[in-house]
Amino acid sequence: xxxxxxxxxxxxxxxxxxxxxxxxxxxxxLYEKNADIQESMQDxxxxxxxxxxxxxxxxxxxxxxxYIVTGVILLFALAVxxxxxxxxxxxxGKFQLALESAVGMFDNMxxxxxxxxxxxxxxxxxxxxxxxxxxxxxxxxxxxxxxxAGECVILPAPLSDxxxxxxxxxxxxxxxxxxxxxANRARGLGRALKEFSIPISMSFRLFGALLSxxxxxxxxxxxxxxxxxxxVIVGVLFTVLHAxxxxxxxxxxxxxxYGEVTEPYVKKRKNRVAKHETxxxxxxxx
Amino acid sequence: MPLNIDWQQILLHLLNFVILFAGLWLLLYxxxxxxxxxxxxxxxxxxADAEQKRAEAERLRAEYEKKLADADVQIxxxxxxxxxxxxxxxxxxxxxxxxxxxxxLSEAQASAERERQRAVKEARGEIADLVASAxxxxxxxxxxxxxxxxxxxxxxxxxxxxxxx
Numbered sequence: 001x002x003x004x005x006x007x008x009x010x011x012x013x014x015x016x017x018x019x020x021x022x023x024x025x026x027x028x029x030l031y032e033k034n035a036d037i038q039e040s041m042q043d044x045x046x047x048x049x050x051x052x053x054x055x056x057x058x059x060x061x062x063x064x065x066x067y068i069v070t071g072v073i074l075l076f077a078l079a080v081x082x083x084x085x086x087x088x089x090x091x092x093g094k095f096q097l098a099l100e101s102a103v104g105m106f107d108n109m110x111x112x113x114x115x116x117x118x119x120x121x122x123x124x125x126x127x128x129x130x131x132x133x134x135x136x137x138x139x140x141x142x143x144x145x146x147x148x149a150g151e152c153v154i155l156p157a158p159l160s161d162x163x164x165x166x167x168x169x170x171x172x173x174x175x176x177x178x179x180x181x182x183a184n185r186a187r188g189l190g191r192a193l194k195e196f197s198i199p200i201s202m203s204f205r206l207f208g209a210l211l212s213x214x215x216x217x218x219x220x221x222x223x224x225x226x227x228x229x230x231x232v233i234v235g236v237l238f239t240v241l242h243a244x245x246x247x248x249x250x251x252x253x254x255x256x257x258y259g260e261v262t263e264p265y266v267k268k269r270k271n272r273v274a275k276h277e278t279x280x281x282x283x284x285x286x
Numbered sequence: 287m288p289l290n291i292d293w294q295q296i297l298l299h300l301l302n303f304v305i306l307f308a309g310l311w312l313l314l315y316x317x318x319x320x321x322x323x324x325x326x327x328x329x330x331x332x333x334a335d336a337e338q339k340r341a342e343a344e345r346l347r348a349e350y351e352k353k354l355a356d357a358d359v360q361i362x363x364x365x366x367x368x369x370x371x372x373x374x375x376x377x378x379x380x381x382x383x384x385x386x387x388x389x390x391l392s393e394a395q396a397s398a399e400r401e402r403q404r405a406v407k408e409a410r411g412e413i414a415d416l417v418a419s420a421x422x423x424x425x426x427x428x429x430x431x432x433x434x435x436x437x438x439x440x441x442x443x444x445x446x447x448x449x450x451x
Contacts, residue, residue, distance in 0.1 A: 045290075060290070066302045073306060081313040100318060122315070123316070131303060167300045168299070171303060
């Protein structure tokens, strides 16, 4: 065994011993419940006790998060528009490639799922996905804010507020409805109204998915013994993955249903002829 | 409202998202998409131009190959024609030379015949002259036997000269 191998072996043994000692210390009283957990989780869902003042209105923390996220995104977009886009090159650099990939992905998603009237749709799903993704990641920043009651809260993801999720879900539905009416008039309206469950399903999917992450995080942080290492895994699972998955799901669903309702109506004359022929054949055989 | 649903806050969220959507569309999505479309059109145009040039080059190549093939055929035809012309010319020259040779030969033969006839005629004249002179000598100066011998010698001599001539 060489000196290097010996050093590695000793380091591994020492690390295992240290981890075991930490585990032994932390598991002391692990299963004792924190008395405030129910209250904190209820606040996380309902926001009854942590309202924040905004222009004379008492609003949920999620709304403050939403405006902050929007401000940050718009500032970023403005900076890109002023400093980066005028210097775009035919052969893109890394940052330009990232921007083009993001725009191209949603543009392509809109074109493939909705071959008709997809110009507006691409921009909408791009904005919605950016909002969901960056808004969900926003909770990792841990921005503190003072409530109306004078307490300090960490601002959550904008869409973990049910009002934000309802707004985005219903807006997506109205976009689909408007697209259907613009493309197919009454038939498009009928097609869109047929999918009346979309706004509710979209809203509560977003709310449920993002709230679940928040609740699990609250649960984990409520116990001191779970506040080591585990939040990293939980944070990645329930924040980054949720951010990606929910952004993709809403964009994809909106594009798919928009494509269905804006599809031009084609009269099925061949089937009628075929049916007529088959019935006449039956008559002959009878 | 259950679950703390608040219509005012929903409207505030909607306002926020509409602002975000408009801003992102104008500031980011539209310019980037415009740039990408312009670049795609540039490449498509370049591609179409290249394809057009390739087709033109292909057409020209086919045309040149056809011309080359035609030129080969023409060269072969001309060569064959030249060969035939050369052969015809050669035959004509041969025929002319033959005719000329035959003409020269017949002329030479005619000339020789004329020469022979002239020589025979001259010989006959000379013989006649000799006979006349011999006869004259015989009659005037010598005896009959000598004259007869001289006559025979003269005739023999004349025959020898005429045969040579």
